[in-house]
Amino acid sequence: MAAAGDGTVGKALEVLDQVAAFGRPVRFSELLDQSVFPKATLYRFVQTLTNQGMLAYDPDRATYAPGVRLVRLAHAAWAQSSLAPIARPHIDRLSREVGETVHLAQLDHAQVLYVDKRNAAQPVEMFSQAGKIGPAYCTGVGKAMLAFLDAAVLDKVITQQSFHCFTPKTLTTEAALRTELADIRANGYGFDREEHEPGIICVAVPILTERGRVIGAISVTSVTRRTNLAGLEKLVPLLRDAATLIARDAQNWRFPDTADQSTGVK
Amino acid sequence: MAAAGDGTVGKALEVLDQVAAFGRPVRFSELLDQSVFPKATLYRFVQTLTNQGMLAYDPDRATYAPGVRLVRLAHAAWAQSSLAPIARPHIDRLSREVGETVHLAQLDHAQVLYVDKRNAAQPVEMFSQAGKIGPAYCTGVGKAMLAFLDAAVLDKVITQQSFHCFTPKTLTTEAALRTELADIRANGYGFDREEHEPGIICVAVPILTERGRVIGAISVTSVTRRTNLAGLEKLVPLLRDAATLIARDAQNWRFPDTADQSTGVK
DNA sequence: AACATGGTTTCATATAGTGGAACTAAAGTT
DNA sequence: AACTTTAGTTCCACTATATGAAACCATGTT
Numbered sequence: 001m002a003a004a005g006d007g008t009v010g011k012a013l014e015v016l017d018q019v020a021a022f023g024r025p026v027r028f029s030e031l032l033d034q035s036v037f038p039k040a041t042l043y044r045f046v047q048t049l050t051n052q053g054m055l056a057y058d059p060d061r062a063t064y065a066p067g068v069r070l071v072r073l074a075h076a077a078w079a080q081s082s083l084a085p086i087a088r089p090h091i092d093r094l095s096r097e098v099g100e101t102v103h104l105a106q107l108d109h110a111q112v113l114y115v116d117k118r119n120a121a122q123p124v125e126m127f128s129q130a131g132k133i134g135p136a137y138c139t140g141v142g143k144a145m146l147a148f149l150d151a152a153v154l155d156k157v158i159t160q161q162s163f164h165c166f167t168p169k170t171l172t173t174e175a176a177l178r179t180e181l182a183d184i185r186a187n188g189y190g191f192d193r194e195e196h197e198p199g200i201i202c203v204a205v206p207i208l209t210e211r212g213r214v215i216g217a218i219s220v221t222s223v224t225r226r227t228n229l230a231g232l233e234k235l236v237p238l239l240r241d242a243a244t245l246i247a248r249d250a251q252n253w254r255f256p257d258t259a260d261q262s263t264g265v266k
Numbered sequence: 267m268a269a270a271g272d273g274t275v276g277k278a279l280e281v282l283d284q285v286a287a288f289g290r291p292v293r294f295s296e297l298l299d300q301s302v303f304p305k306a307t308l309y310r311f312v313q314t315l316t317n318q319g320m321l322a323y324d325p326d327r328a329t330y331a332p333g334v335r336l337v338r339l340a341h342a343a344w345a346q347s348s349l350a351p352i353a354r355p356h357i358d359r360l361s362r363e364v365g366e367t368v369h370l371a372q373l374d375h376a377q378v379l380y381v382d383k384r385n386a387a388q389p390v391e392m393f394s395q396a397g398k399i400g401p402a403y404c405t406g407v408g409k410a411m412l413a414f415l416d417a418a419v420l421d422k423v424i425t426q427q428s429f430h431c432f433t434p435k436t437l438t439t440e441a442a443l444r445t446e447l448a449d450i451r452a453n454g455y456g457f458d459r460e461e462h463e464p465g466i467i468c469v470a471v472p473i474l475t476e477r478g479r480v481i482g483a484i485s486v487t488s489v490t491r492r493t494n495l496a497g498l499e500k501l502v503p504l505l506r507d508a509a510t511l512i513a514r515d516a517q518n519w520r521f522p523d524t525a526d527q528s529t530g531v532k
Numbered sequence: 533a534a535c536a537t538g539g540t541t542t543c544a545t546a547t548a549g550t551g552g553a554a555c556t557a558a559a560g561t562t
Numbered sequence: 563a564a565c566t567t568t569a570g571t572t573c574c575a576c577t578a579t580a581t582g583a584a585a586c587c588a589t590g591t592t
Binding site: 013054056075078109130133 | 273314331334337340344477
């Protein structure tokens with residue numbers, strides 16, 4: 001679990017996560033039911049978060065939902081610390097070249113966070129995709145990233161995997177996963193062999209800094225009726241190129257040294 | 267000011283905002299310089315926020331930036347407590363009808379937060395637009411929302427306006443703004459008369475619940491070389507219709523009562 | 533009128549945050 | 563190489579702050 005040991009702040013953020021996890025506005029009592037905190041404590045957290053704008057209270061329905069302040073903060077996060085803006089041109093090109101859906105993901109805690117997605121055919125549907133999360137142990141991008149983590153970090157992250165069985169092909173043991181990761185590390189790329197959803201396969205490569213730190217992963221997704229693993233494997237060079245370019249750009253990315261910061265909406 | 271009196275959590279979030287405000291990765295010392303907190307305290311906050319994923323630490327450059335966890339949370343915030351998903355079809359239609367840029371905004375603290383934008387010509391560029399903030403006292407959407415706030419709330423919000431002068435036409439006094447707001451309240455719509463940027467004008471209407479609570483605003487933006495205020499005024503009925511429909515949908519919006527919450531990335 | 537149910541406030545207690553100061557690491561200067 | 567400065571991290575005694583049981587206040591229910 002995300003270190004709940006970070007004192008009061010950590011606990012408050014836990015509550016925030018809890019609200020977000022509901023996926024819909026929740027009543028205080030619903031939160032209370034599944035909360036580890038006693039009534040009064042939870043109440044205070046919710047109050048604090050609300051008048052901080054991290055939660056939004058709907059007085060008509062008496063419900064709480066993640067607040068709009070998060071949207072503002074996320075804009076900054078997405079623009080600065082996600083790879084999305086840097087990777088955008090490369091993702092675009094890759095998606096055009098391969099004619100399939102391309103995902104860009106990063107690790108958030110022990111989960112995969114999709115920060116961008118390009119669908120060959122359809123136009124972009126951003127926020128509805130960016131920000132979504134998925135399991136690390138049974139997705140292409142997830143495994144590609146895990147494979148290149150430091151041993152110590154990996155150990156911690158692995159303990160946090162649910163190993164829930166989504167399909168008959170899902171890897172459900174630590175041992176199986178570790179074997180797979182070794183493979184991926186050796187090859188430099190990995191597959192999702194219908195481990196998360198039946199009929200859905202993908203190839204993924206990690207995005208590594210020069211120092212070898214994983215900063216993300218990209219993948220090309222397809223369906224079994226259209227192609228197979230061998231078909232996807234042919235795309236590896238393209239993926240690798242894109243990943244390399246993204247890593248390079250990320251490395252060189254320097255932020256404007258000075259300049260006036262205006263409020264910024266054109 | 268956003269009640270900084272919310273104990274430890276409030277303080278930590280203040281730090282988070284501070285980092286986000288930089289608009290680029292920052293070093294610890296830079297934060298310290300402009301922080302109200304003593305070194306050790308600030309240090310602990312930054313630590314906590316970092317291992318909570320709210321901040322991301324770049325070891326190569328020794329800098330902090332808003333973390334990816336925010337992106338995940340924002341996804342939930344955007345999907346649930348912003349009007350964007352509900353408003354989307356109406357914004358789309360409006361933008362097609364008027365052939366101009368349409369903005370959807372909500373209030374965040376005392377600022378305007380743009381949660382969606384539809385550009386008649388170009389395709390959507392989501393995260394790069396949603397999440398941006400702007401001043402309330404000199405934008406169409408801002409004034410439209412302020413005009414319909416409760417007196418008490420408005421008083422507080424007005425004290426938080428900077429009244430920075432962006433153009434010769436910017437309203438720079440509380441009195442001027444209050445007069446303007448009275449007008450807007452009477453008419454049900456308001457203009458931005460190049461108050462924020464020269465050459466940029468817009469009409470805006472508030473989005474009101476049946477009970478009369480402001481929940482957001484929409485605007486149509488144009489440039490002076492293409493049209494004028496009278497031209498924009500003709501669009502008011504269309505805007506009003508859209509706003510009404512959005513309000514209705516927001517009112518009726520009920521979230522799935524039960525159903526299994528899967529991890530959810532297709 | 534009695535009784536839930538959902539939400540808010542109080543208050544004594546101790547846990548958890550605070551911040552001055554001391555320390556270490558690394559970079560710059562003489 | 564010794565010496566200073568700057569940036570980042572850890573210590574720890576002190577007390578401000580968070581805690582949560584319990585009481586309380588609304589509403590709606592039987």
